Amino acid sequence: MKKLSPKFGRYSLLIHFVIWFLILSQFLRIGFFIWQYDEVSWNVIDFLRTLFTGLFFDLGTIIFISICSILYYSIMPNKWIGSVLDKIFVYFFTSLTVFILVFTFFAELTFWDEFKTRFNFIAVDYLIYTHEVVANIKQSYPLPVLIGGVLLLTLIFLFWFYKNQAFTTTFNSKASLKTRISVFILTTGLALFFGFFINNNQAEWSSNRYNSEISKSGIYSFFAAFRNNQMKYVDFYTSIDNDKAFEIVRKKLAAKNAIYSKNNYSIHRKITDSIPSLKNKNVVFVLVESLSGSFLKEFGNKENITPFLDSLAQKSIFFEDLYATGTRTVRGMEAVTLCIPPTPGQSIVKRPDNQNLYTVCSVFKSRKYDCNFFYGGDGYFDNMNAYFGGNGFTIYDRGRGSVLSDQIKTVRNNISDDEVTFENAWGICDEDIFNKMLKVADAQYLNKKPFFNFVMTTSNHRPYTYPSGKIDIPSGTGREGAVKYTDFALKELFEKAKTKPWFKNTVFVIIADHCASSAGKDEIDVANYHIPAFIVNLPEKQNQKITKQCSQIDLWPTLFSLFQWNYDSDFFGKDVLDPKFEERALLGTYRKLVLMKKEKVMILSDQKKQAFYTWNKKDNSLKSIPMNQPFLDETISWYQTADYLFTNKLLK
Template sequence: MNVNPFKTRYAVLYAFALFFIIASALLRITFIYISFGETLLTLASSAIILFKGLVFDFGVVLYFSILYSIYLLVLPQRFNRSGFNKVFSFAMVFLMILFASFSFFAEFTFWREFESRFNFIAVDYLVYTYEVVNNINESYPLPYLISAVAVISLFVLWLFIINKKFQDSFNSNSRFKYRLIHTVVFGLLVTVYILFIDNSWAERGRNRYQNELSKAGIYSFFSAFKNNELNYSQFYALLNDRDAFRIARKLIQEPGAEFTVLPESIKRNIKASGGEQLLPNVIMVVLESFSADFMGQFGNNTQLTPVLDSLADRSILFTNMYATGTRTVRGMEALSLAVPPTPGNSIVRRKNNKQLSTIGSIFRSKGYKTTFFYGGDGYFDNMNQYFGSNGFDIVDRGRKLTVGDNYTASRRTIQDKDVNFENAWGICDQDLYNTVIKDADGKFSKNQPFYDFVMTTSNHRPFTYPEGKVDIPSGSSREGAVKYTDYAIGEFLKLAKTKPWFNNTVFIFVADHCASSAGKNEIDVAKYHIPAMVYNLPRTVPSKLNQVCSQIDLYPTLFSFLNWSYQSNIYGKNILDSNYVQRAWVATYQKLGYMKNDSLVILSPKKKVESVFYDRSTNEQKEIKVSKTLVDEAISYYQTAYYLYSKGGLKE
């Protein structure tokens, strides 16, 4: 038996590895040429770049090869020369070459625009597929480029053929023991890469360009997908960290607040003005995809929300509240952490999101039991892991707790007997509210005050709900789902009013984000305007709070009504404070907006800063130049929020 790996069944696999490593090295040299003036190369740094680059390239080869390696292991020797194996191997290797060639082309265009390897922006492009494909099609002769990639891939395949790599593979007589050793070694090396070779290994130098050149694009892409974030310090406009915190602390300062840590922290003690502290139960209902303009209170004349419109007149109504983002997990982040959004995905879906100083932490410091309710499987979007790792008990409709769930919170599954209607996203809102009420009954019987975070699902495509509840057929339209959402709230409150705990319970109804907002690459401020109301608040009269504010301001304002003193590590403010200045944060995955009065500052990758005047009456945005002070405010908020998350400063 020939032990030369290029003459065994694995011949084509090793040929592909050689092709990939050579092509990737040439691409790395091309990037050095393009950005030579910024790399500040020395002999030592060049050696580090090439060595680290080879390590990452080898890792990509392993990931590419593992499945085909397993196939070569299990394929019996008698089938090695079969027609099936020949067709399968040609197709498999061609697809590997095609994917690699396409990734090299994509990396080249990405570097030309961002001078960076793939990062969360590239992951983000998967979310904005329509916009990105159109942009590429307008910027490049896409049919020709795709054809070129296919031709190059066929050419490489032809090189493999004329160099007899396929022939060597098909004619080999590699024993099972030999094949097993090869595949096991591949598997062990892949395990080593998964456990120990993190993309951050390439980010330890002081020169950003050298760090990026050390990486491999595909490796960076999956690292960004896994970590769900975009490094603010690398891609956005910056201030000195000390200056950023000095500005941010000044902006969040309010009467009765005393900072406890200096200087790169926002931890402070909030002291109430005096008087009795109120300790009602609090149930917050987060309404899925619920825009303010669904309600008659905000100008809708289609009578979709008679319950909420009536409730608004009997509540503390925030008339100008804005969501921080365009997805449920971003709304959860704002309502549980009260921090501005950081680039990339929500902290709910990221690593290192355990034991944070959440709104729930403040409730627990007052003796409350905190619970997260969800009508679907909370495994989705990492919700259970996030809430369970931050002190919340879990009540959801998902699978049972498994070994892979790395949180210790109590978890209960909503049983079939308690479900009357269910779709792909979860049980209907009425069934979820009934679960919340039963849980409240149990806690009340034990004299246990409670804070509930309730996430609904009925106002989500496919817009199905129990028949006969509203006059729009189930599954026919968003309007029907909105109307059912409103109806279910009415039924929820009717039942709650029969309970002995009702009079001492505050109900919050707030949206996670607006409808039809996900997938918008540009910031359309009107698509962030959400309803929020606090109902049944003790010793208060209904009123409208017209200040422009953010989701992150909801709880500081509530705590002011309750006259609470507490330790704060949040950015939100009491909007009733006489020194409050109207502002809000509105962001996509990449673009970070800071709106103050009628000015909107937008921070983007490549350290780009834009500013516009926002006319609320027409929803028009016109480019203007704003003061450096306002730009610095925007930067300080986002920069410090990212700093605190990445450095562990948001921990309890």
């Protein structure tokens, strides 16, 4: 590149820095294009629009990054320009900023590898939980090589600045008052323009999700997600009158055995069974990390990585067409505890004031169950301990301390070192957490307490490491090995449980929290929400394969029906085995909200937009179809009422 003209004077280094950032960002953008070459739209207009949209957002990003430098250059007196203090300040902060940005570009590559998106709310969460994330990076990537590469590239870029005399010109040029004021006003004006008038969502111009994601600037997207972690439904989405919304949902949830409360702005109802069961069966509930339906041979996988789960599908109540509500563990936890559609923004598990809600634990507690939550890592991560502890569970995790907070008086039991055989960044291996649960279940049985034990697994997560010698795939080599190890650990759990005196009276429920990946070229990649679910160890005559399309939120209402329990319900889920069950699934991202009925898919987006599609299951594609108002009203109703109930504290 040619040297920049000396006329840039005092701002020469800053101009070099801006141009360097814009060029490197476009190289990264083109790299993502090549990475997803078979998924992106290579139409010339689409390609150019992606690059120019990206350039626009990169410009906004570098304006915000440079604003402090502009301020410094604007107020530094001419007589101090080129002084030792000036040189130290400029050299240090330029080097530090270049290092951070190069590291960020590397981070974007690893983030794309995992999630196929630019930085979003997941990246915001990861910034909060630095221990797990740093440990995960250390165990997943060669950190010395990574840091060394970042340092080397930083030195190369700084050397380019030096060779182009950017530093020399900056330290030997004065700036007039007129120039200082002009540059400061221009920069501040652009910053205000991007801050108040440009929304990150405006980068999502394409029907091809990959083109839209590549159009974004990662850093800009990160701070946009940071600002929008919580989104009030009526402010961002198309809404209807609350009376109408609740009327629609109450009709959808109506059943012969459901008696509603008189409050029309409520879905609270009493579920009664004609032959109520007085017997309490123990329940072991396993929420499996990232268990996509596509991993199972039952759904066409040829790698034989889930032999045990495939065998369970033949001797259990197996859900063949069930969909996760979201793309993260906390979203799955929200679905299986509250039986609620995915409200926009952050999961309820991570929101303030989420204690004392009416959850499935409330149903078990009403029948005198001992309820426990088991997690192999530190349950501080993703606010899990505060949520489960604040909603009636006793905590078992690898954290420290006996009480969560002054507000949450729940016992927190530490899993001790002598109970651990293997541990990585995310926690102890699945075998170890299952063994801990078995030990607690033995004590519960001796104390003659029926139990509801909720176990969250961790092994099927990057860095995909697990105890060696357990399966025929070496530890740390990839997702397939982690899936097969989790399957192995589940088999071990059942073999050990079968020897226990409490086994015959215990039902095991297994379901994924979400799929291993949810990214695709369309607005919503429907196939990547398909997950398996099993209810195991009920009387053999009840075993069956349920082919109805349903959701995570339907799992517990179905099991409670099988138990023939009378209970109070604030759940949006229904008994799938009811002959009148209307097939549908509710799913989404933290911004997209979806109602799917068979092949029809309605998507609500923020900025009060909506789109209607037909889904081709064979090639997992969405095709736009004319809007259907009743379908749209129903979609709105599910999400508007769910948000209304939580924000108005009516789920307490």
